[in-house]
Amino acid sequence: MNNSRGRRAGKPDTRAQILDAAREAFLNGGYAATSMRSIAAAAGVDVALLSYHFSSKQGLFAAAMELPVRPGELIEHALDAPLEQWPGRILRTVLRVWDDPDMGPVLVQTVMATVARESGTSGFVEFLETELLGRLRGRLAGRDADARATGVLMTIAGLLMTRYVLKVPTMANASPEEIVRIATPGIAIHLRGARLREPSGT
Structure with a gap:
């Protein structure tokens, strides 16, 4: 019985090869269109090895783009509350x-690196759309769920750009609670009158 399936013998840097292949695939092909199988093929490993190392596509993207957190999971936790x-x-x-001194700069560098690369924004933008916008949209009921989720994400994107990338003094120097006070109405207006989607099976 062959017990080496999913591992490239004699290659201790297999994880790095997977990350290199994933980074290229996500930046050039986009997040949504890039499959775990295609990344495994590019890295020359069994697709099961990707799940072994990174658990999921989101986990692989976070590692490949050197993201210190998984934004989709954090948003899911934030949404586990009344609307x-x-x-x-x-x-x-x-x-x-x-705002974290360790995580924040890495996230900014990731955004800047993808923007600076020709056609490089597609992977990061599609990741935001799939993992963040998709999770918001999936929690909301009604035909306007997409528009509401898009409005929320636009507000967040504006905050990230002005506070962390452009570093507009008014936003960059404000305390977190000041930002919450300023930006909360901008998000709340998109959720006014919204309904939560009923859990499946109920």
């Missing part, structure tokens, strides 16, 4: 991560 609490919880989650 009226979403704006504050989402903002505090974002600020806690991006």
